[in-house]
Amino acid sequence: QAPMWKRALDKRLSKVASRSGALVCLIIRKALTEEKRISTKTSTADLVTETDHLVEDLIISELRKKFPSHRFIAEEAAASGAKCELTHSPTWIIDPIDGTCNFVHRFPAVAVSIGFAVHQELEFGVIYHCMEERLYSGRRGRGAFCNSQRLQVSRETDLSKALVLTEIGPKRDPATLRLFLGNMERLLHASAHGVRMIGSSTLALCHLASGAADAYYQFGLHCWDLAAATVIIREAGGIVMDTSGAPLDLMACRVVAAGTREMAMFIAQALQTINYGRDDDQRSSNS
Numbered sequence: 653q654a655p656m657w658k659r660a661l662d663k664r665l666s667k668v669a670s671r672s673g674a675l676v677c678l679i680i681r682k683a684l685t686e687e688k689r690i691s692t693k694t695s696t697a698d699l700v701t702e703t704d705h706l707v708e709d710l711i712i713s714e715l716r717k718k719f720p721s722h723r724f725i726a727e728e729a730a731a732s733g734a735k736c737e738l739t740h741s742p743t744w745i746i747d748p749i750d751g752t753c754n755f756v757h758r759f760p761a762v763a764v765s766i767g768f769a770v771h772q773e774l775e776f777g778v779i780y781h782c783m784e785e786r787l788y789s790g791r792r793g794r795g796a797f798c799n800s801q802r803l804q805v806s807r808e809t810d811l812s813k814a815l816v817l818t819e820i821g822p823k824r825d826p827a828t829l830r831l832f833l834g835n836m837e838r839l840l841h842a843s844a845h846g847v848r849m850i851g852s853s854t855l856a857l858c859h860l861a862s863g864a865a866d867a868y869y870q871f872g873l874h875c876w877d878l879a880a881a882t883v884i885i886r887e888a889g890g891i892v893m894d895t896s897g898a899p900l901d902l903m904a905c906r907v908v909a910a911g912t913r914e915m916a917m918f919i920a921q922a923l924q925t926i927n928y929g930r931d932d933d934q935r936s937s938n939s
């Protein structure tokens with residue numbers, strides 16, 4: 653049981669994060685219907701808009717006012733060259749709009765993700781589904797919720813009875829696409845019930861935490877896609893690990909998550925690796 657000061661601090665921090673998320677969702681919902689100025693980052697499929705930047709700046713300024721000594725890892729700052737270094741300091745890990753491509757197309761699977769770590773341990777996360785007013789939250793040792801409903805992962809262990817979620821990632825070169833499609837083909841050959849992509853890794857991971865899917869895997873997502881969702885899935889009883897079967901490496905741009913370890917291992921063993929570098933390796937592009 654964490655010390656009283658820590659429980660009180662976590663509660664205060666997660667309240668601030670939830671309030672920030674709620675405020676910016678109003679901005680995103682309004683902007684979704686409006687004309688957007690769109691630019692690309694690491695590929696023609698890796699989009700960013702002025703709303704991504706506005707929302708990220710708003711969240712960080714709100715949090716910095718209250719916690720000036722804390723550190724930040726945020727998607728659009730990283731895209732502009734900021735270091736992604738998870739130290740022992742209290743650190744907020746932020747994806748201002750997860751599902752920017754959906755946002756650009758007015759496809760309503762769009763979320764805000766705010767994770768929090770201390771001593772390199774993920775302590776809590778909130779993910780706001782902006783179009784459905786659903787707040788997914790998880791605090792280490794205190795459970796995971798969607799609004800006030802407790803979350804519980806699926807207990808499925810049989811891949812031939814599984815619904816599997818994934819995302820393409822930003823690379824679209826022929827070699828990457830062959831590996832991506834080969835991974836999907838192997839899971840379908842193993843008679844998985846289906847493989848789905850919704851265009852938002854954080855919302856897909858929330859579906860896993862709520863038991864609406866049995867597994868998730870991806871190469872090409874980032875620490876800001878993973879931070880909050882990892883706490884939520886673990887607190888819903890699930891497992892989040894590296895695609896090699898080793899413990900999760902938050903900066904490795906790859907993940908397998910599932911309701912059961914057996915399911916996660918089946919998925920991991922079926923995958924061929926797609927190399928996206930690391931978030932904390934400044935030499936590799938943030939693709």
Ligand SMILES: O=P(O)(O)O[C@H]1[C@H](O)[C@@H](O)[C@H](O)[C@H](O)[C@@H]1O
Binds near residue numbers: 751821
């Ligand atoms: O850039 P945002 O924050 O929209 O995150 C998405 C990534 O861009 C995709 O490559 C990735 O495949 C996932 O869809 C992820 O949610």
Ligand SMILES: [Mg+2]
Binds near residue numbers: 704
């Ligand atoms: Mg984003």
Ligand SMILES: [Mg+2]
Binds near residue numbers: 751853876877
């Ligand atoms: Mg994202």
